Amino acid sequence: MLKHGILGLLNYGDMTGYEIRTVFKDSLNHFWQAQTSQIYRELQALEKNGWITSSHVEQKGKPDKNIHSITDEGRKELVRWLKEEDEQGTIRNYILMRTFFRGECSIAENIEYFKTLPEKEKVFPDGQSDAVQATGDYQKMIDDPLKALYWKFTIDFGIMYEKMIKEWCDNCVHELEALTSEASDT
Amino acid sequence: MLKHGILGLLNYGDMTGYEIRTVFKDSLNHFWQAQTSQIYRELQALEKNGWITSSHVEQKGKPDKNIHSITDEGRKELVRWLKEEDEQGTIRNYILMRTFFRGECSIAENIEYFKTLPEKEKVFPDGQSDAVQATGDYQKMIDDPLKALYWKFTIDFGIMYEKMIKEWCDNCVHELEALTSEASDT
DNA sequence: TGGGTCATGTAACCTGTTACATGATTAG
DNA sequence: CTAATCATGTAACAGGTTACATGACCCA
Structure with a gap:
């Protein structure tokens, strides 16, 4: 589920792991929380699946960053997931x-x-x-x-x-x- | 959380893992689901913590069963958990x-x-x-x-x-x- | 000088899911 | 004969949490 959340965000534009974390806090926080550790882990998994690509960018006065972009495969997967049936009965209150x-x-x-x-x-x-x-x-x-x-x-x-x-x-x-x-x- | 759910049920009376699964399906299903595999695993953990004890009972015509009972320590832990502050912000919708x-x-x-x-x-x-x-x-x-x-x-x-x-x-x-x-x- | 922001991650652990495995009895 | 009920679990994997680690720059 987090995988697809990240995929959805990258579909709006390229982002670093750090930016993804920020968007989660600012805009998705009322229905989902994600730790940085998990975000970085999922980014690796997404790249392995071929759903995103990553490029390393050097910076001056700031740490280097990795910019992640969605691929065509990733976009396909996003739409597939959106049309998937919601799994029922996984309430946990x-x-x-x-x-x-x-x-x-x-x-x-x-x-x-x-x-x-x-x-x-x-x-x-x-x-x-x-x-x-x-x-x-x-x-x-x-x-x-x-x-x-x-x-x-x-x-x-x-x-x-x-x-x-x-x-x-x-x-x-x-x-x-x-x-x-x-x-x-x- | 599941640990304490099981503890709460055993506080009502002794039960086998199988019965716990049944109660989950019948009465807690609208807010929590638990797989048998997880229930048996948590029962082992509860026993390790000293919160429950288990006794093996042989049966005729049916498989043997393990009856689990809450201990005084377990009852203490249950009440401690009930008075604990609810952790906020773990919504996942x-x-x-x-x-x-x-x-x-x-x-x-x-x-x-x-x-x-x-x-x-x-x-x-x-x-x-x-x-x-x-x-x-x-x-x-x-x-x-x-x-x-x-x-x-x-x-x-x-x-x-x-x-x-x-x-x-x-x-x-x-x-x-x-x-x-x-x-x-x- | 201290805290916030930018930016990366690893390691260990805990919790939940899926799949597999066994086998007797009983009711329809 | 077949499906449900009783009754136990293991193994592997996926997903989420907590703690740790680094380091520079900027603003008050």
Whole structure:
């Protein structure tokens, strides 16, 4: 999956590993994170597959860099991957794993847990969500407004997800508080 | 994370690796999947850590089995993990990765993509969602209604997520269709 | 003088996936 | 007779994380 993410970025233009890391942090961070170590490893794999080529460029006053470019084979692979069926049933939700076993903690502790969770689980940490993103560096890279639309879709998703988490947590708190008031009624 | 999931299940009662796999499929499948190979591997690791003990039981007419039990150390570790801060920023969303690069496909293809996506991404495939789950085997295992409540919370999440996906896809379709009608207007 | 940016990576480890392997009993 | 259920795992590989390592330049 990361392989194809990198391939997709290189399809917009040549980049160094370092730049790829930056784009990940600036523009894909709300749905995918990648370590530098993994990026460099995947770049090697992509080159082995013939999906990208790399050229070494010497620089003055800065470290040398390796510029990576997508090949025709790579472009073919990108489109093949886009049309591939999404694999189902690979959900892996950390929050729900911890929620499932929360019976081991007290109700009061869990009310607190669900009250503070939305803040911790924010997709866009600074709360500026689309505003920040819309003025980010990524706009410079995607001149095509159509391509920028799909990028906006991913941000929409993040906003909706954040809202959903909030509603879910509120509901959990309500149900738990109902239990405690019941107990004090009797 | 899987380690602690297994620990949590063994806290409800002794189980074989096979039973753990079954519970995963029946009750945790909507937020976590685990292969048998991984379960057996993690059981070995849990035993090494002293969090569980295992005893070999011979059977007639059936293969022998290994029954795993949580230790006091294991129970301590389970609670420690529950109170641990959730690690942030490890979102990894396959759908959004593919969405991000959809500019490489035609608008018509993408409208089709977002129209069929909700069906493919269903958390509860047969559409019975809570009904099926509420009458499932898991109820037998959790006699404590309070513990069952947290399990219900995870199902609530699944239902809300499914609904959110639907709304998001509908919106994507709308925005893409608006583009095509604009084009035909001129 | 200290921290940030540019720029590269390796090594070890942990976690998850795919494929393979065995074999008896039981229900339809 | 055949498929499902019970019950165990190993091996190889793929993907992700953590820690380490280097070094110059620029700005405050």
